[in-house]
Amino acid sequence: MNQFSLKAKLFFGPQAVEHLSSLACTNVLVVTDGFLQESGMVSKMTQYLPSGAHVSVYSNVRPDPSQELVDAGVEMIFGVKPDVVIAFGGGSCIDATKAILYFAGQKGLAHPYFLAIPTTAGTGSEVTNFAVITRGDTKVALIDDALAPDGALLDASFTRSVPPKITADTGMDVLTHALEAYVSNQATTFTDALAVKALRVVFEDLPVVFHDGDAMRARGRMAEASCVAGIAFTNAGLGINHSLAHALGGRFHVAHGRLNAILLPYVMRFHMADSKYREPYDRCARELGMADAEDLLRHVIDLRAELGVEDRLADLGSIDAGAFEEHVGDMAEAALGDRCTPTNPRPVSRQDLVNLYRDAYNG
Ligand SMILES: NC(=O)c1ccc[n+]([C@@H]2O[C@H](COP(=O)([O-])OP(=O)(O)OC[C@H]3O[C@@H](n4cnc5c(N)ncnc54)[C@H](O)[C@@H]3O)[C@@H](O)[C@H]2O)c1
Ligand SMILES: [Zn+2]
Structure with missing residues (x-):
């Protein structure tokens, strides 16, 4: 039910x-x-x-x-x-x-x-x-x-006073909530509708508010999209993007939205590698007027670049390579047990999460 x-x-x-x-x-x-x-x-x-x-x-x-x-x-x-x-x-x-x-x-x-x-x-x-x-x-x-x-x-x-960097981080968190809710194994027609609306707003208005913090109509739409995405994910759940971000953020104290933004293309590719788990991304892309999952991934990568978000965790400069390797196993363990993992579309092992962390660190 x-x-x-x-x-x-x-x-x-x-x-x-x-x-x-x-x-x-x-x-x-x-x-x-x-x-x-x-x-x-x-x-x-x-x-x-x-x-x-x-x-x-x-x-x-x-x-x-x-x-x-x-x-x-x-x-x-x-x-x-x-x-x-x-x-x-x-x-x-x-x-x-x-x-x-x-x-x-x-x-x-x-x-x-x-x-x-x-x-x-x-x-x-x-x-x-x-x-x-x-x-x-x-x-x-x-x-x-x-x-x-x-x-x-x-x-x-x-x-209005949120500076561009925090606007980018928090806006990419909205995108991650909406996309994880859409591909979640608990997604429904109701949560899909909300997720798609939130994604449309983010792709259109997040670059606007990043470049002009006084663009109040776009700020208003982003505030509503954030709430709409919240309603989607509180009903559909999230996925391993958030699980990985939680374990990393607990250890290395980087803004939650920035971690989600860096991890997202790696998590999308991991899912899209299998046609069964690629399907909801294809469907989501079409609902957004994009060609397919690859096109959606390109849009995410382009938006991330426009907002000045790093491609790899290593580029943050605040996560030392030695400390990362020392803790990668523990973080994967924590991510596996995170409350967001059970609603992830693709079942994952501890090793999958270690591999994802290393991919996201090294690019
Ligand atoms: N409960 C949930 O459903 C949920 C979902 C996603 C993330 N989270 C959690 O939320 C936290 C992140 O929240 P966040 O991304 O909103 O950031 P935040 O609340 O940690 O704030 C980040 C920074 O922005 C500043 N700030 C806030 N409003 C401002 C404004 N109007 N003008 C200028 N500066 C302002 C704050 O002072 C702070 O320094 C994390 O702990 C994350 O794990 C919770
Ligand atoms: Zn979040």
Whole structure:
């Protein structure tokens, strides 16, 4: 039996931020990061809350949030006892908030209304039942319907300040979500429709926002595409591109979207080498008005080049060859056990993943 669900109510479009003024709240906790707090973006958002609401801010989130910062957030939330929690930031802030609420809930906290406001057009975390937390050198994907926010507010003006490099990384994450959802062994007509729409927007609008961060119509479409891709993958699942990126990111701390972008052509070629697993790429290409899977792969490689993304992991300069070889077996093991691997279209062995890592490292 197949299922499709969307828990979060979506608020989007020009006046979406006014939803904040209608929230019934007296005690609000905002979970965010230091940059968003210090740049004034948090107060730009909280000014829309009802005037009587008391606002507390937890701004210790860092990229690839650790279990320790989640635990500190759990401690804080019991002190604040909010009736509304707002995750404000990129995937790291939204995931940290999900995990804080999840673990606090296990300790008896009554569930407050949970609203996610993304400030990157990337993870789709505002609508997914995923949260990725780093424990030691390992990124752990939590998957539970209880993690999904109650509401998601999309206002592209919050993404205007994202610099080109992070625009590229997060935008390529959207592409990877949509493509992995499309070829997933749990894909359905419903998730395919969403994935194709997200892919169309990414191919058209990601180069625009990369070259001109003030292109607000394109920023708006990317914010919606990110959310649309999130709805696709929270229902269809992801695949080994994400499994490989999680294990690498836990060890070497490179931006999640950049790792996905570098890995993607290698993962596509691995699947396309067998006609059975090439088929969904051919189908996806045709839905996008491209000739076939090879043509889709060319479009991905061209987009990556236009965004200045490296061809190989070695070109990042931050992953030492010796350290990579030392850890490649452990990373493959972690990727094999990742929660994204069971929905990959092609069954994989540990050796397949070692080979993919080495291909992506050396080119
Ligand atoms: N839960 C999910 O469904 C899901 C899906 C994919 C990835 N993830 C996880 O999400 C995390 C990545 O999230 P991300 O790619 O959004 O990046 P991020 O949240 O880690 O943020 C990256 C950087 O961008 C900055 N930033 C955010 N908004 C900005 C803005 N408006 N202007 C300027 N700078 C801004 C942040 O301060 C930070 O320095 C990873 O941990 C990844 O594993 C989660
Ligand atoms: Zn991702």
